[in-house]
Amino acid sequence: VEDRNIGKQTGEALQEAFPYIRYFRGKTVLIKAGGSALEGDELQEQITVNIALLKHLGVQPVIVHGGGKAVTGMLSRTGCESRFDRGLRVTDPETMEITEMVLSGSVNKELSARLCRHGAPAAGISGRDGHLFSAARRNTDQMDLDRVGTITSVQPHLLYTLTNAGYIPVISPVSADPEGTVYNINADDAAVAAAVALKADTLIFLTDVPGILKVPGDPGSLLPLIEARDARRLIDNGTIAGGMIPKTEAALSALEGGVGAVRILDGTLPRVLLRALFSPEKTGTTIRKEPDY
Amino acid sequence: VEDRNIGKQTGEALQEAFPYIRYFRGKTVLIKAGGSALEGDELQEQITVNIALLKHLGVQPVIVHGGGKAVTGMLSRTGCESRFDRGLRVTDPETMEITEMVLSGSVNKELSARLCRHGAPAAGISGRDGHLFSAARRNTDQMDLDRVGTITSVQPHLLYTLTNAGYIPVISPVSADPEGTVYNINADDAAVAAAVALKADTLIFLTDVPGILKVPGDPGSLLPLIEARDARRLIDNGTIAGGMIPKTEAALSALEGGVGAVRILDGTLPRVLLRALFSPEKTGTTIRKEPDY
Amino acid sequence: VEDRNIGKQTGEALQEAFPYIRYFRGKTVLIKAGGSALEGDELQEQITVNIALLKHLGVQPVIVHGGGKAVTGMLSRTGCESRFDRGLRVTDPETMEITEMVLSGSVNKELSARLCRHGAPAAGISGRDGHLFSAARRNTDQMDLDRVGTITSVQPHLLYTLTNAGYIPVISPVSADPEGTVYNINADDAAVAAAVALKADTLIFLTDVPGILKVPGDPGSLLPLIEARDARRLIDNGTIAGGMIPKTEAALSALEGGVGAVRILDGTLPRVLLRALFSPEKTGTTIRKEPDY
Amino acid sequence: VEDRNIGKQTGEALQEAFPYIRYFRGKTVLIKAGGSALEGDELQEQITVNIALLKHLGVQPVIVHGGGKAVTGMLSRTGCESRFDRGLRVTDPETMEITEMVLSGSVNKELSARLCRHGAPAAGISGRDGHLFSAARRNTDQMDLDRVGTITSVQPHLLYTLTNAGYIPVISPVSADPEGTVYNINADDAAVAAAVALKADTLIFLTDVPGILKVPGDPGSLLPLIEARDARRLIDNGTIAGGMIPKTEAALSALEGGVGAVRILDGTLPRVLLRALFSPEKTGTTIRKEPDY
Amino acid sequence: VEDRNIGKQTGEALQEAFPYIRYFRGKTVLIKAGGSALEGDELQEQITVNIALLKHLGVQPVIVHGGGKAVTGMLSRTGCESRFDRGLRVTDPETMEITEMVLSGSVNKELSARLCRHGAPAAGISGRDGHLFSAARRNTDQMDLDRVGTITSVQPHLLYTLTNAGYIPVISPVSADPEGTVYNINADDAAVAAAVALKADTLIFLTDVPGILKVPGDPGSLLPLIEARDARRLIDNGTIAGGMIPKTEAALSALEGGVGAVRILDGTLPRVLLRALFSPEKTGTTIRKEPDY
């Protein structure tokens, strides 16, 4: 009897998910897996299982990852002091070396290997492979961030090579300029650059917050849907503040570049990718262009 | 809150369905949609929605249909008397003409069109198209069934043409011999012939009974799994009786022809295809080869 | 000696046919096989043998068929009264059901199977398969024809799938609207829609008249060639009259849609397709665009 | 009226040719166009028109040509004396140079260009192009024929390159050994080598005799069909004599190499290729393997 | 020790050649091998070995050849008097016949066979094969050159067929008009026509002079680089004179047709093709378009 209920629930759930499955079939969904969403074995396991399922449901996922805390940990182990200037980590060459090792050699391989184990072959690369990202030093008047870079162009050929052959690309954002100087690239920015180059249908920021809140700290005040034209106003009137400002700006530049929608999701919620993509549940915040009339 | 529950349920159900979705990805599943499973608009709607979803989950469905009651109805409207000889309908040329019109022209097109409407492009053909089935008169000593035929060979090229191009083939079993004489083919037999030719992973008989029962009329006595070597014994000792005998024999010849498993399901249960393929629910009866040790 | 003459004649005929064979190689020729051209076993046999030969000579034939008399016959057998309103059959749902069964289930399969027997693999489909035709109710102020429809769009993908794989598509004109309501479509109109979608080189109406006659009933007054710009005038001055008016209008809209030429042939003449396409014989009436100077 | 008769004849001829057209569709037919069949503008014109038509009827023709009289003519113009030893021309280096120029530079290009003009794109090559033929000096105890060679291996890749791209290969038999020494190759032998390498369905020797005659000089004594096992006996008992002996031996080695049938035709008969391939006319002599019972 | 020096030199040379190898990878280089560059076994051997190496280094060479002295020689052997009118050979039909035999049957096959022997499969064709060149009589008011023609159009399909399959096309310039009249085509003009049709990167004229000299007879006055806009002026002021005028005009029309650069090289210099393409050596004269600023 219990058996039959399980089956019934599966059947109903699949049938309800059908229109969403139809919609996302063949679509590229770029997932930026951020710091805290990658913490802990259990969370990583769940997120990679979910991404593997996306792949089997016909979605084409592409991953860009960060890895802040793992970097900080390794820096302290090697005795490199993490210096910050107005909230941004100053990256000297030695820090850069450690950062690349952690991101491209540890976090990246762990994600790729987990996806493989769950039946979704993946290949971990970085912005330095196959001319994927070209970077340049980020110029700011007031600060010298040294090896903090910005992406100046994207060659998505390696990504297409991998996805056409059935692999999920897992991208470490570390990149270099044409002379070979290596730069640390903000993972959100790398995700936007890749999403735009691939004309992704959806860009997902997996974070550790519920989304954009009207009242800081009150999950009940979640803004489920923001149109692009309203986003700037929400920044100006202070509704969007702090760390959400650069994330919202990243979202807006993705939309401008042709990405269909940007979603900010709480990566610590169980199965949040499945729920957000394949059910009518209004989880997290969606930022999208206003419709054309 | 309710919203979130829906999403949670979808997420869980999808995650539970994941191993099954992985298994069936790219596999051919031949579905024989029988008489009563096709009765009523609602039932047809549900079954075709489910098949369309199978397609979107990466399964390759192929449909063979019968249509007994619709044929009987049209025969009575045209004044053709349905003659039976020991349980088998005697098919004179006029009866054959009506039978073909109903099966290939009405039931077939209705199924194909419903699948199309649910986003799964289908193409309705019959055994007479593209040399699909070659038939011959079924010889029996004691009876003259006239235009009742048997399939002597299958050319699956048209089926591959359609599936490779993304279409679900919907097959009316009516076939002809090399001289063009048209024969009525038992839909179960046509399904077996197509499943064997396509080396289908699974052959599903959608019926209006729960499966094979140990005690006639007692659903609690359902036999969920029968190995091929035990099936003959169950016929001999009378456990499998009546209309289940030819169906079991069809199943056995499918297994012998290389089909992976045969499942007898109750097509009137809601979402039975999804439940049977994508959940651990033990619905219906599965007949399979004994494992090789 | 006789032998040698046969060979000589074949050789000469082939050589004379050569420029025509060259011209039609790889060209799409849409053949609308109308009511009386389908009557009688012998005529059907001859026409399908000829179409099979076209295929072997490198032409790409596509068939649209009607089936008027067979429909009328079955309607009377089922006791459905054929109601006409100003010359057009009023199609109630029950009439529609019988019409579809006869066209898609009987006439269609018979043509497809005959072509297969003559070595030209064919596949019989209807407007309801693979989203081929989308239909809508035909609106006329003065009449309520109920289930008489008109084609609003064509998706030729299924036709290309079949022709690329070497099959001759045989199309029953029955179609449906997006909600699934089935409509009877005039076969000439379906032929024009398919010919335009496929950018056919030639559209042939196989009829039971010699072509367009200047003097009704006098075959000697046949008009062998009409340019599009003159056709309307011939309707206005009454030269083209009766059933030839809608046929001429169908021809004109085919030409406007990009079809190269429309030919009205007497399908009861032996081998008329071969004679008309591969010899200088001026059989039937050709309607074509005026040349561009 | 006359018009109509022409059309009727074309129609009938095409219909009678139908089974032959079906048979030869896609088949490779290797045509060796011999000396006298190439003499005179009119004869060449007719033969190339016929080969072009074969191509348009779906046959895949490949041509190997000789050119004896043209070579003799040019040799005498250049003052090279044609020396013969027991019926075989002795080919010294200078003779070889002239022979190659005439065969590969004149006869070859003329045939290729004529086929092109009749709408059948052709490409003229020789055994020295693309490693097509490897040759060796023909060793005979009694004679020193100098630059007379024999084919030791065939690389058909260039032929497939041309036929797959729609070209008729026209092959001059002149070939070389691995060191580059050029040899004159008997065109019949080159035709057999190419036919065997291509697994041709039919090898045709276009000659200037009616075929193999029982009574020399009496066309009424033509042997229309000879089975391979009988051919040797006919040579031994003298029925096959003179120049027909090497031709028959060439035919036998083609049959042994897998060619379906060899036909010896009188190339001066109008349209003999069309008549022989597409009608039941029993022209020339066919040599084939005995059937397998 | 010596061994090691050889290796060291090879290593250095390859490394120095690297940027040139990168540049020419996949590029089409049309090489016109002129009269004296084809004289002598040793020179031909060297040039064909070098072209074979180009092919192996990833360049796509296409050859057009002349053959003036070989033609003159054969004409005198056959007693055809070489008549000239103001420096151009008057080509009567008989002269044309000999010319074609020598160019298409002798020079062409020799080049093709040599390339094959050096591991670079080649196929020798002429302008009459595969509709490659269409020619017309060259009209000049003052002279009647009879069978001297000019190219009116190019169909490069056969060239692409051969290069895509890995063959080097070797082209004899002899061509015909649509009626089949054969014409002698200046090989430089044929090379330009082919280079333009193929959008070649570089067109090389292999001659027997060092390039364009400022002071006739003084190799030290070689002009290594001429821009297109300056070429006409150099003709007008007499710097470019004599036989270099038509060659320069050929070069200019190649540049206008989209060819990247034209190089006039001394084909008698050892390995001049390798040196000119893969080293910074300034050998010969390069004519190129002025840069776009």
Add this chain to the structure above:
Amino acid sequence: VEDRNIGKQTGEALQEAFPYIRYFRGKTVLIKAGGSALEGDELQEQITVNIALLKHLGVQPVIVHGGGKAVTGMLSRTGCESRFDRGLRVTDPETMEITEMVLSGSVNKELSARLCRHGAPAAGISGRDGHLFSAARRNTDQMDLDRVGTITSVQPHLLYTLTNAGYIPVISPVSADPEGTVYNINADDAAVAAAVALKADTLIFLTDVPGILKVPGDPGSLLPLIEARDARRLIDNGTIAGGMIPKTEAALSALEGGVGAVRILDGTLPRVLLRALFSPEKTGTTIRKEPDY
């Protein structure tokens, strides 16, 4: 004048290299770039430039790298003590983590990026990507090396995906078992496994010694060629000793797995890859199978 000499030398060198270039065209050459060959910017630059040139000369290089000293350096920076047991590093989980970061995140990306900069697109992956290597703990009776593993199977699909798309795969040997435990794999062993899976023509060990020496420390005693059957004897009699024993054993198992030849080269010699592959210079030691007589 100097110019011309440069060109001459290039021309000669290319011509001498021609037979080697022909041989290696399209062949897979697996290059194991070992510890000291990767030390210093200049050496890395030179080796990657040479590999990029190999690629442009038509070779298909695949790189496996080690990185011993970089690992040791990072271990000491993080305070991880490098423990050795009988010459093998004992790899505890923490050491493994650092090792992976350095190999997959630093050395790997540096090589990939340098190749990209020299015009040879590369993609850096590790044994954990795309199921490339499956590993298991290396069992030895006497030692517990913890995370030292051995390769149990290779799935080369990702390598083919990359090479078919034009990328040079750069492989870090770090791998995992099916449960995800990460192991340190000896780079020589990983190179052998990949070379065997790809049926490489040549496996090159780039080391910092001249090859196998008869007299330790005497370069003049270099053994340029060793046949497989003699190698074991040279180990037994002590000629091959120390670190050369496992390298020779790796070479032998590569030869047994179907690799054509194994070469041990001194990676610190300028352009050693070019010299060893493209000239007759006898640099380093080649180990190959004895010929089949």
